[in-house]
Amino acid sequence: MLRSMYSGVSGMRGFQTKLDVIGNNIANVNTVGFKAGRVMFKDILSQSVSGVTRPEDGATGGVNAKQIGLGVAVAAIDTIHTPGSAMTTNVPTDLRIDGDGFFVVSPDDGTSKYLTRAGNFGVDALGQLVNGDGMFVLDSGGAPIKLDPAEVKAFSISSDGSIIGVNADGTTQTYGQLGVVKVVNPGGLEKVGGNLYKMTQNANPDGAIEITTPGNAESGTGAIVAGQLEMSNVDLTSEFTEMIVAQRGFQANSRIITTSDEILQEVVNLKR
Numbered sequence: 492m493l494r495s496m497y498s499g500v501s502g503m504r505g506f507q508t509k510l511d512v513i514g515n516n517i518a519n520v521n522t523v524g525f526k527a528g529r530v531m532f533k534d535i536l537s538q539s540v541s542g543v544t545r546p547e548d549g550a551t552g553g554v555n556a557k558q559i560g561l562g563v564a565v566a567a568i569d570t571i572h573t574p575g576s577a578m579t580t581n582v583p584t585d586l587r588i589d590g591d592g593f594f595v596v597s598p599d600d601g602t603s604k605y606l607t608r609a610g611n612f613g614v615d616a617l618g619q620l621v622n623g624d625g626m627f628v629l630d631s632g633g634a635p636i637k638l639d640p641a642e643v644k645a646f647s648i649s650s651d652g653s654i655i656g657v658n659a660d661g662t663t664q665t666y667g668q669l670g671v672v673k674v675v676n677p678g679g680l681e682k683v684g685g686n687l688y689k690m691t692q693n694a695n696p697d698g699a700i701e702i703t704t705p706g707n708a709e710s711g712t713g714a715i716v717a718g719q720l721e722m723s724n725v726d727l728t729s730e731f732t733e734m735i736v737a738q739r740g741f742q743a744n745s746r747i748i749t750t751s752d753e754i755l756q757e758v759v760n761l762k763r
Contacts, residue, residue: 493751495751497562498561498747499562500744501563502562502743502747503741503748505530505532505563508530510734510738510741512528512529512530513733515528517725517730519723520725520727522609522686523609523686523722523723524575524608524610524686524722525686525723526571526572526723526724527570527571527723527724528570529568529571530567531566531567531569532564532565532566533563533565534560535561535562535563537559538559539556539557540557570680570682572591572677572678574721576722577719577720577722578719578720578722584612584613584648585610586715586719587720588608588714588715589713589716590712591711591713592671592672592711593607593673593688594606594669594671595629595671595672595700596622596627596629597626597635598625598626600627600634604690605626605683605687606680606690606700608686609623610720610721611623611720617637618637618638618639618643619638620635620636620654629702630667630669631652631704632667636654636669642659648669649715650705650706650714650715650716651704652670652705652715653665653669654666669715671702671703671712672700672701672702672703673711674694678694679692680694
């Protein structure tokens with residue numbers, strides 16, 4: 492069978508994967524805190540027809556190897572963690588990190604922890620700060636943030652994550668501090684859906700989640716901006732351009748398969 496046919500098949504598979512990633516990016520163009528993905532390719536091991544011949548001074552010249560490539564494979568599907576644009580909402584519980592940190596949320600008392608850049612939080616009937624799925628937002632100590640509705644009549648969140656509440660008597664009091672996490676390799680985080688990331692051993696050493704405070708100059712987590720949300724970092728212009736490239740690449744590889752099939756048909760027709 493012709494090697495070109497299998498090369499064309501591998502190319503079609505690769506560009507199909509690229510189209511899948513582009514489609515997901517475009518679908519999440521308005522998703523809060525979404526980070527776009529990209530597909531990188533690599534060539535498959537080449538088949539050597541002849542090896543290298545070394546040159547000899549004054550006798551013979553060197554001859555390069557003759558190799559035939561066997562197609563393409565997906566090298567990586569990267570998550571691009573560049574900052575998204577800021578959208579002003581003026582909602583006190585809408586938070587944006589002006590830096591590289593991540594919010595920490597938990598579906599329980601803080602035992603299970605997930606990271607997110609989506610800061611569209613809210614306060615439930617018990618005064619607990621939660622995200623859109625009801626997960627608790629954790630403080631710098633790893634505990635859920637809770638405000639007593641009977642005591643706290645209003646509150647605001649400062650740039651260092653401090654939650655400043657206004658009591659019924661008009662006095663102010665700090666009720667904890669929002670926790671954030673700095674990730675060494677954000678590309679190593681695992682997406683689990685719901686704008687959430689799961690820590691892995693390739694994101695932080697030993698997969699550790701070390702919660703710190705916002706605005707920490709040493710950790711570089713960034714400050715908290717209340718009343719704003721970080722939108723998706725998907726660039727539609729770039730995505731549609733890559734879609735054209737992927738579409739034409741898919742068509743070109745399908746033409747390779749068609750041409751290879753025609754050649755095989757001619758070989759079959761040699762015996763009539």
